[in-house]
């Protein structure tokens with residue numbers, strides 16, 4: 001008995017037993033969780049901090065998150081300041097996990113200029129964090145995650161590499177599907193209005209103009225817009241002649257509904273923007289969420 005215990009301690013300390021435990025992976029939000037899931041399947045123990053239909057911008061971490069991060073062997077984050085709450089949390093956890101920033105190598109899009117009172121001219125330029133709505137950039141994200149998984153768990157490297165390759169082929173198909181669908185919308189109608197500024201990369205890749213957003217920011221963590229800003233947005237919507245604007249699954253639609261009613265346009269069904277939908281919904285995986293989004297956009301903007 002005593003001897004067995006000593007052997008067990010020795011095996012654990014040398015990593016012989018520890019290796020049989022699946023790698024513990026933490027992904028900050030649902031979209032990244034799904035990408036990790038597609039590459040690692042059942043070989044890791046995955047925890048997603050910000051779940052379906054939840055807003056990562058305004059996430060309030062819990063003490064349990066610190067313990068989860070402390071136990072992780074791999075932490076996957078989006079980057080471009082999407083998870084402003086993460087660094088402090090990781091520091092508190094004492095984590096020595098491998099960290100993957102999915103946005104590394106993605107061509108950044110500057111966040112729309114915002115006037116901050118008292119901010120000096122040399123303040124750093126922010127990048128728009130919503131990179132996952134451009135499927136080409138998601139291929140880069142998948143590559144970064146695959147590299148992190150291989151580093152943290154080399155025993156399963158071939159499995160991860162094969163899965164990443166298969167999933168990237170599905171992303172190629174999705175990218176082509178979005179382009180085909182967008183081509184069916186008359187060019188003058190490829191215009192988007194949403195609650196917050198989440199479709200910058202989508203617009204750049206697939207040829208849309210973002211006319212404006214109810215919350216004039218790439219974050220949802222800002223004050224409500226002033227009456228004058230809303231009046232300007234309503235004018236802009238009327239000038240475009242678009243028939244519909246879009247709610248989002250992570251934001252309250254009240255203000256958007258007021259804007260739609262003033263501009264005389266309809267509110268299209270909510271798009272999945274900064275989070276997947278729950279299980280069994282039309283947006284429970286990244287591939288489904290993007291297909292649903294483009295189908296909804298086509299339906300709402302095509303005469």
Ligand code: ZN
Nearest residue numbers: 198218219274
């Ligand atoms: Zn956002």
